[in-house]
Amino acid sequence: YTQSIGVRRELSSSAAATHHPTLRHHSRNLRHFSSCRRRIGGREPLLQSLSSSNGDSFTPKTQTVIQSLTYFLRFVVQTIQSRRVIEERQDGHEPEPPKLGIRASFRKLNDSRKSLIRLVGYDSSLLVPAFSFLVLGAFMSSVIPHYYSSCISCVAAGEPSREKIVMAIAGLGITTLLEAIFTGCRGALFWIAGTRANYNVRVKLHRNLLLQEAAFFDETETGFLLSRLNNDVNKIGMVISFHVNIVLRQLAQFIFGSAFLLRIQPKLALVAFGGIGVVAWISKVYGEFARVLAERLQELFAKSSAVAETSFSLSETVRAFDGVSIESDRYESSQYDALQLEEVQAWAYGSHKFVSDAVQAALQCLLLFSCWTLGRAGSIPAARLTSFLFYTNYVLESSNEVGDQWAKIQSAIGASTNVFDLIRRIPKVRDPLEVTNTLREVNAAQNLINGANDHRPVIKFSDLTVAYGTMEKPALKKVNLDISRGDKVAIVGRSGSGKSSMLRTVLRFYDPLAGNCTLDGVDLKAMKRSDLASKVVVVEQEPHLFPMSLMDNVLYGIEMDAVDESTGEKSYSDKFRVAVSEALSLAGLSVTGEDNQLGLELDTRVGEGGRTLSGGQRQRVAIARSLVRYPDVLLLDEPTAALDSQSEKVVVEALESAMSKTRCMLMVTHRLGVIRSLGINKVVVLDRGKIVEVGDPEELLRKADGLYSQLALEQGIRPSSTNVSLSPA
Numbered sequence: 001y002t003q004s005i006g007v008r009r010e011l012s013s014s015a016a017a018t019h020h021p022t023l024r025h026h027s028r029n030l031r032h033f034s035s036c037r038r039r040i041g042g043r044e045p046l047l048q049s050l051s052s053s054n055g056d057s058f059t060p061k062t063q064t065v066i067q068s069l070t071y072f073l074r075f076v077v078q079t080i081q082s083r084r085v086i087e088e089r090q091d092g093h094e095p096e097p098p099k100l101g102i103r104a105s106f107r108k109l110n111d112s113r114k115s116l117i118r119l120v121g122y123d124s125s126l127l128v129p130a131f132s133f134l135v136l137g138a139f140m141s142s143v144i145p146h147y148y149s150s151c152i153s154c155v156a157a158g159e160p161s162r163e164k165i166v167m168a169i170a171g172l173g174i175t176t177l178l179e180a181i182f183t184g185c186r187g188a189l190f191w192i193a194g195t196r197a198n199y200n201v202r203v204k205l206h207r208n209l210l211l212q213e214a215a216f217f218d219e220t221e222t223g224f225l226l227s228r229l230n231n232d233v234n235k236i237g238m239v240i241s242f243h244v245n246i247v248l249r250q251l252a253q254f255i256f257g258s259a260f261l262l263r264i265q266p267k268l269a270l271v272a273f274g275g276i277g278v279v280a281w282i283s284k285v286y287g288e289f290a291r292v293l294a295e296r297l298q299e300l301f302a303k304s305s306a307v308a309e310t311s312f313s314l315s316e317t318v319r320a321f322d323g324v325s326i327e328s329d330r331y332e333s334s335q336y337d338a339l340q341l342e343e344v345q346a347w348a349y350g351s352h353k354f355v356s357d358a359v360q361a362a363l364q365c366l367l368l369f370s371c372w373t374l375g376r377a378g379s380i381p382a383a384r385l386t387s388f389l390f391y392t393n394y395v396l397e398s399s400n401e402v403g404d405q406w407a408k409i410q411s412a413i414g415a416s417t418n419v420f421d422l423i424r425r426i427p428k429v430r431d432p433l434e435v436t437n438t439l440r441e442v443n444a445a446q447n448l449i450n451g452a453n454d455h456r457p458v459i460k461f462s463d464l465t466v467a468y469g470t471m472e473k474p475a476l477k478k479v480n481l482d483i484s485r486g487d488k489v490a491i492v493g494r495s496g497s498g499k500s501s502m503l504r505t506v507l508r509f510y511d512p513l514a515g516n517c518t519l520d521g522v523d524l525k526a527m528k529r530s531d532l533a534s535k536v537v538v539v540e541q542e543p544h545l546f547p548m549s550l551m552d553n554v555l556y557g558i559e560m561d562a563v564d565e566s567t568g569e570k571s572y573s574d575k576f577r578v579a580v581s582e583a584l585s586l587a588g589l590s591v592t593g594e595d596n597q598l599g600l601e602l603d604t605r606v607g608e609g610g611r612t613l614s615g616g617q618r619q620r621v622a623i624a625r626s627l628v629r630y631p632d633v634l635l636l637d638e639p640t641a642a643l644d645s646q647s648e649k650v651v652v653e654a655l656e657s658a659m660s661k662t663r664c665m666l667m668v669t670h671r672l673g674v675i676r677s678l679g680i681n682k683v684v685v686l687d688r689g690k691i692v693e694v695g696d697p698e699e700l701l702r703k704a705d706g707l708y709s710q711l712a713l714e715q716g717i718r719p720s721s722t723n724v725s726l727s728p729a
């Protein structure tokens with residue numbers, strides 16, 4: 001492989017080589033093989049032996065064909081082997097894997113149909129006419145062979161009666177025209193039904209995904225979900241728009257055509273049905289195989305999409321570490337896996353087509369011979385036999401088409417199952433199903449008590465244990481803490497000690513494994529997300545901004561209260577504009593006057609993730625977000641981490657002003673100097689998920705053997721009675 005790349009480089013860089021026919025041929029071969037192997041990457045090179053021994057004797061096109069055929073055969077063998085393993089496992093009483101025969105597929109389709117109808121909310125005004133046009137169109141198309149064979153018989157027999165041929169041609173013309181009208185209407189209506197299904201399913205899926213708990217997003221890559229949202233949902237729409245539509249039409253045509261066949265010549269018709277039965281069985285086997293392939297392909301596309309999404313979202317890191325070729329190779333490799341499977345699909349389709357067409361051809365030959373025998377014996381008139389042959393073709397074509405589409409429907413069943421499972425997924429962290437009257441009364445009473453008694457904790461952690469799904473040890477262990485009205489609490493500790501996990505618990509991103517956390521005496525689990533969000537506001541460590549204007553980012557989540565007269569779209573009133581402007585000035589990111597050195601405006605767009613602003617500026621926007629809201633509880637996660645000392649001063653002032661409007665504040669910080677400048681009255685020191693110290697910052701500083709005084713000392717901070725230095729260590 002290395003040699004091939006080296007030689008290829010030499011060949012491609014040599015102008016002379018490109019003019020040498022043999023070398024040009026080798027260069028092409030090498031390019032093909034080196035790219036194949038590069039794509040295969042660390043996995044078993046598929047045609048290593050082939051490429052080394054036969055590389056020179058085949059053209060690249062032949063090699064590609066051989067390669068995909070080999071892969072196809074290997075895949076078939078693997079599938080048979082894996083089936084055998086499953087059967088063996090079943091003997092060992094392991095649970096039976098889902099097996100979809102025709103009946104089971106219909107049952108599953110029916111389940112999917114019910115889910116679809118429920119999710120999509122179909123209106124009969126669309127489906128009733130669509131099905132009516134389908135039946136009418138199928139009937140018209142089944143009458144066409146009758147008139148067609150009449151025309152041919154008239155022409156072949158030199159029919160003397162003009163009336164007869166005119167009637168036959170008129171019949172053919174009118175039925176064809178009607179069939180065209182019905183088919184057009186049917187096609188359009190089913191198309192609309194498919195797009196509506198896509199729209200409804202996508203919107204519902206998107207919403208339900210957003211409702212999922214934080215742990216779900218820890219485990220699932222975004223690209224994977226995007227693939228479900230786009231590729232898989234598209235498949236559902238396609239099934240309704242085209243495949244089900246075509247299958248139903250062809251089924252209707254098959255039924256009408258079969259009726260004509262039985263009327264013309266019942267005995268021969270039964271022979272034809274026998275052959276069609278064989279073709280249907282072949283289609284069933286192929287359909288099952290296609291379903292397995294399609295499911296795997298969807299998975300591969302989803303993985304590939306996850307690779308692409310990650311490389312785009314980390315594009316700066318990719319560039320900084322020169323990872324373009326690594327990412328591109330990773331994506332190419334994932335796409336190559338999909339490509340190989342698609343080639344298997346193509347060969348499976350080709351094999352199915354070949355076998356079913358061969359059976360049909362044999363059937364046609366048999367029927368033609370039988371017709372000839374019957375015709376020679378004079379038992380049936382020639383015109384009837386012609387008509388019979390036309391209908392045989394018609395019915396065979398219909399059954400063939402049903403077979404083709406059946407496989408596509410099967411593959412869509414797999415895709416739709418994934419989508420429906422995600423739509424139906426119930427988030428593990430969610431609003432209480434119903435805020436009962438009793439609970440409401442308890443809350444109201446509790447709030448009254450809290451209002452009357454300021455000493456009751458605003459936030460209370462009781463024996464709180466938090467564990468992440470992927471972690472063996474809990475991030476927080478039996479944490480007990482009260483935060484009262486007026487408290488300004490700093491959570492400190494070494495990296496990974498669980499500081500941010502405490503904030504995430506108050507935001508109810510994760511539910512505790514044991515113990516609980518209450519806000520104003522109400523367990524967070526009993527609170528609705530909207531109520532929680534109206535009371536608690538967070539300034540994150542790395543604030544992520546939306547690709548919207550500054551104002552929209554600051555007011556994110558607050559409903560618009562005015563209408564823009566020029567565009568007719570919803571907007572914020574002047575009252576909000578003034579509030580945002582003030583909040584931004586307080587946060588040190590003024591959009592007015594001389595302080596506005598960046599020339600910002602409220603409507604300045606901040607780009608994807610706020611990339612047009614610096615880290616510190618993004619943090620100020622996040623602080624402005626909290627300033628306009630007057631929250632009860634302010635959570636700060638390293639609010640000054642991205643700031644220089646001068647900006648820190650401005651932001652500290654902004655935070656002081658924000659804190660004056662809140663009931664309590666909880667801040668995670670590594671920069672212990674901020675604790676003094678913000679007048680923090682309580683420090684909580686965490687070590688490996690446990691609270692090891694709680695108390696007044698100055699008192700803790702004086703505890704010479706305490707973790708807090710140790711952390712402070714590392715930053716050059718000493719008790720205020722002695723020499724105090726705020727300079728970083």
Ligand SMILES: Nc1ncnc2c1ncn2[C@@H]1O[C@H](COP(=O)(O)OP(=O)(O)OP(=O)(O)O)[C@@H](O)[C@H]1O
Nearest residue numbers: 218468470471475494495496497498499500501502
């Ligand atoms: N989403 C997550 N999934 C799994 N484990 C997590 C997750 N978030 C945090 N952890 C783990 O939980 C532990 C505590 O993490 P946490 O972010 O609370 O620490 P921290 O004290 O805030 O750290 P730092 O100061 O470095 O931000 C760490 O060991 C971390 O690996």
